[in-house]
Amino acid sequence: MNFLEERIARDGIVKPGNVLKVDSFLNHQMDISLIEEIGREFHRRFAGKPVTKVLTIEASGIGIACFVAKEFGVPMVFAKKSKSINIEGDVYLAEVESFTHKNHNQVVVSKKFLGPEDHVLIIDDFLANGCALLGLISIVESAGATVEGLGIVIEKGFQVGGQVIRNLGYPLESLAIVDAMDPETEAITFREQIEK
Amino acid sequence: MNFLEERIARDGIVKPGNVLKVDSFLNHQMDISLIEEIGREFHRRFAGKPVTKVLTIEASGIGIACFVAKEFGVPMVFAKKSKSINIEGDVYLAEVESFTHKNHNQVVVSKKFLGPEDHVLIIDDFLANGCALLGLISIVESAGATVEGLGIVIEKGFQVGGQVIRNLGYPLESLAIVDAMDPETEAITFREQIEK
Numbered sequence: 565m566n567f568l569e570e571r572i573a574r575d576g577i578v579k580p581g582n583v584l585k586v587d588s589f590l591n592h593q594m595d596i597s598l599i600e601e602i603g604r605e606f607h608r609r610f611a612g613k614p615v616t617k618v619l620t621i622e623a624s625g626i627g628i629a630c631f632v633a634k635e636f637g638v639p640m641v642f643a644k645k646s647k648s649i650n651i652e653g654d655v656y657l658a659e660v661e662s663f664t665h666k667n668h669n670q671v672v673v674s675k676k677f678l679g680p681e682d683h684v685l686i687i688d689d690f691l692a693n694g695c696a697l698l699g700l701i702s703i704v705e706s707a708g709a710t711v712e713g714l715g716i717v718i719e720k721g722f723q724v725g726g727q728v729i730r731n732l733g734y735p736l737e738s739l740a741i742v743d744a745m746d747p748e749t750e751a752i753t754f755r756e757q758i759e760k
Numbered sequence: 761m762n763f764l765e766e767r768i769a770r771d772g773i774v775k776p777g778n779v780l781k782v783d784s785f786l787n788h789q790m791d792i793s794l795i796e797e798i799g800r801e802f803h804r805r806f807a808g809k810p811v812t813k814v815l816t817i818e819a820s821g822i823g824i825a826c827f828v829a830k831e832f833g834v835p836m837v838f839a840k841k842s843k844s845i846n847i848e849g850d851v852y853l854a855e856v857e858s859f860t861h862k863n864h865n866q867v868v869v870s871k872k873f874l875g876p877e878d879h880v881l882i883i884d885d886f887l888a889n890g891c892a893l894l895g896l897i898s899i900v901e902s903a904g905a906t907v908e909g910l911g912i913v914i915e916k917g918f919q920v921g922g923q924v925i926r927n928l929g930y931p932l933e934s935l936a937i938v939d940a941m942d943p944e945t946e947a948i949t950f951r952e953q954i955e956k
Contacts, residue, residue, distance in 0.1 A: 587870060587872075587873075588872065588873070592837065592838065592840065592869075592870055592873065593835050593836070593837045593870075593872075593873040594826065594829070594835060594836045594837070594838070595835055596826060596829045596830045596833075596834075596835065596836060599826065600830070622818065622819035622820075622822075623818035623819040623822060623838070623840070623841075624818075626818075626819060626822040626823050627822050627823060627826040627836070630790065630792060630795065630823040630826055630827070631826070633790070633792045634792045634796070637792075638792075639789050639790060639791055639792065640789070640790045640792060640823070641788065641789045641790070642788065642790070642819070644788065644819075673788075674783060674788055674789075676783075676784065676789075677783075677784070677788065677789040
């Protein structure tokens with residue numbers, strides 16, 4: 565197990581309905597040392613890619629994306645859910661369904677912050693059905709920018725998102741892929757990945 | 761002018777309706793070097809306080825709070841807007857009105873992450889009417905924890921929030937206080953603050 569799988573095995577809580585709670589260290593309370601290590605690991609995995617921007621979606625991707633952007637020495641941009649009066653009309657827009665919240669959101673990125681010259685690394689905390697990532701990919705492509713890769717902290721391997729994104733040909737790195745969870749025993753089965 | 765005021769003067773955009781857009785470096789695209797410097801400055805201003813947790817509210821406070829928490833070597837907790845199915849029932853709850861979005865939100869923090877032993881530094885990007893901060897203060901006090909201070913990146917000095925919080929006796933540090941903005945000339949007037 566890598567550092568993240570070990571932490572999930574130790575502190576993750578399995579709930580009925582395929583819910584994995586990692587809110588004590590990842591997406592409600594954040595263990596900053598762990599998030600820094602995640603930042604360094606994504607930097608290692610995407611080393612050599614000419615990344616100019618890190619892109620994520622609010623809210624729980626923001627902290628992680630910050631530390632990835634720090635490693636690359638580039639700005640971080642987060643897509644905003646719902647249109648705020650503080651975002652100008654000139655935005656890239658995508659429709660995203662949330663598995664967690666069971667609702668639809670429009671997510672927007674101001675056109676000022678993505679353009680054809682950009683090489684984008686997309687970062688998020690979870691990958692389940694892939695809707696959020698597909699929304700972010702569509703925003704990058706609307707901008708004429710290049711998707712250099714996608715970095716996910718926890719992929720739910722029993723949902724379709726990972727396969728959809730890989731089948732589309734995008735380089736996708738998930739630090740942990742959960743293939744099964746048992747709410748009775750709290751056992752979590754991680755997919756074996758070849759260490760690069 | 762300090763480093764933040766200089767950046768606001770250079771890259772902030774004044775819009776009618778007392779809107780200050782800082783989305784090119786603070787709350788949509790984030791300049792990570794600047795956010796790191798903000799983290800170090802809050803650490804300096806609250807040096808000696810026995811901070812055990814940094815608390816903020818999603819979404820735009822998260823990146824800033826991460827770097828503050830990194831400096832203090834403590835976890836960061838962000839209050840979540842609206843109740844997700846992934847948050848357990850056992851939460852501290854506050855009602856918050858958003859100036860930007862013109863709506864009300866319930867914000868919640870799981871009781872697991874704040875308790876009477878905690879000394880909390882509250883961080884946010886903007887202070888206007890103070891509703892978000894008052895909500896966070898009420899959550900900390902519901903937990904029986906201690907508010908060690910509040911750190912704000914940009915305070916709108918012409919709105920009541922700053923005065924309300926200071927009158928309540930809480931140590932409030934705003935890195936920039938904007939006393940006036942002129943959408944015609946784009947001139948921004950910062951309040952003079954005594955350098956500590």
